[in-house]
Amino acid sequence: MNRTYYIAGNWKMHKTRSEAAELAKALVAQLKDGKHKYLVAPTFTSLETVAAIVKGTNIRLGAQNMAAEEQGAHTGEVSVLQLKDLGVQTVILGHSERRHVYKEDDALVNKKVKLALQHGLEVILCVGETLEEREAGKAEAVCETQTVKGLLGVAAGDLERVVIAYEPVWAIGTGKTATPEDADAIHAYIRKVAGKLYGEDAAQRIIIQYGGSVKADNAVQLMAKDNIDGALVGGAALKADSFVPIAKFS
Ligand code: PGA
Numbered sequence: 001m002n003r004t005y006y007i008a009g010n011w012k013m014h015k016t017r018s019e020a021a022e023l024a025k026a027l028v029a030q031l032k033d034g035k036h037k038y039l040v041a042p043t044f045t046s047l048e049t050v051a052a053i054v055k056g057t058n059i060r061l062g063a064q065n066m067a068a069e070e071q072g073a074h075t076g077e078v079s080v081l082q083l084k085d086l087g088v089q090t091v092i093l094g095h096s097e098r099r100h101v102y103k104e105d106d107a108l109v110n111k112k113v114k115l116a117l118q119h120g121l122e123v124i125l126c127v128g129e130t131l132e133e134r135e136a137g138k139a140e141a142v143c144e145t146q147t148v149k150g151l152l153g154v155a156a157g158d159l160e161r162v163v164i165a166y167e168p169v170w171a172i173g174t175g176k177t178a179t180p181e182d183a184d185a186i187h188a189y190i191r192k193v194a195g196k197l198y199g200e201d202a203a204q205r206i207i208i209q210y211g212g213s214v215k216a217d218n219a220v221q222l223m224a225k226d227n228i229d230g231a232l233v234g235g236a237a238l239k240a241d242s243f244v245p246i247a248k249f250s
Contacts, residue, residue: 005223006163006207006230007247008039008124009237010064010092011046020046024053026240027247031059034248036230039124040237041092044078051087062090062124065098068111080119090122092232094150096169100130106149113150113162122161124232125150126211127190131170139168140189147193156198163207164190165232171212173234180221180228183210187227216245223249 015023020042031038041062042050051061067077083091093116094109109125116123127146129139147164154162166186168178178186187208195203210222211232222228236242 003205003207003229005036005249006039006209007036007249008041008062008090008092008165008209008230008232009243010062010095010211010232010234011040011042011237012064012097012234013043014238015042015046017046017049021049021053023238023240024050024059027059027243028053028057030240030244031247032057034058035250036247038247039090041090047083047086047088055087060089060122061087062092063088064092064095066091066093066112066116068108068115070115080115080121084119084121088121090124091116092124092126092165094126094146096126096128096167096172099126100169106146109146109150110152114153117154117158117161120161122163124163124165124209126165126167126232128167128169128172128212134168134170139186143186143190144193147190148197151194151197156202159194159198159202159206163209163230164194165209165211166190167211167232173213175213177213177215177218177222178210180218180225183222184225184227187225191227214246216242216249219246219249 039060039062041064063083093112098104127143129142133142191203207229209230209232214231214233
């Protein structure tokens with residue numbers, strides 16, 4: 001199965017608009033001949049600035065989160081309608097920082113997933129176990145639950161716009177990466193879970209990114225694995241010098 005590699009940069013809560021613009025311009029210039037699928041996800045405040053720079057290029061525009069409701073009295077939240085208005089094409093949902101720091105549960109993540117899909121966005125649904133869960137032998141079970149509950153009620157026809165990112169919580173921003181073998185095993189398991197939900201064909205097509213301290217020097221080994229179809233990159237996505245080599249891996 002030839003799946004397209006998909007490399008995404010999650011800028012988290014970094015960069016002012018001018019800093020975001022500078023990075024986006026560098027990426028547009030340096031990735032224009034890139035062979036893979038690309039995305040950058042700036043903070044909400046930089047979306048409009050970055051949208052103008054990546055428009056019409058091979059770099060998609062992503063948001064890092066969105067509200068579970070379309071609009072209304074939700075102080076501090078950002079709506080899917082507002083994201084679409086800015087040209088956002090993709091939204092990252094269920095990131096471990098949302099789950100663990102801001103206490104988003106599977107039901108809330110699922111509501112957001114369905115709303116984003118309903119509005120035509122692509123979704124990157126993040127799943128992954130904590131260190132404690134891994135040590136207790138629960139990594140597969142946690143990823144299965146987050147995948148099944150995250151996709152609850154998602155129609156087979158919408159699955160083409162769903163990407164799953166496996167991000168072991170203990171590997172995010174810690175410099176620790178899952179070994180390519182360990183990551184691939186979980187990716188294969190997630191694919192099996194998707195197969196149970198949507199059938200083998202759909203499961204073979206679904207893109208599963210790995211995230212957690214991806215750097216230029218481990219990207220190739222990770223992406224050489226059968227079930228690893230790309231990367232969701234945090235720290236190394238903040239500079240063109242560190243992101244471009246990952247994005248251009250071959
Ligand atoms: P990291 O972050 O690359 O800094 O580990 C990945 C992520 O949180 O998406």
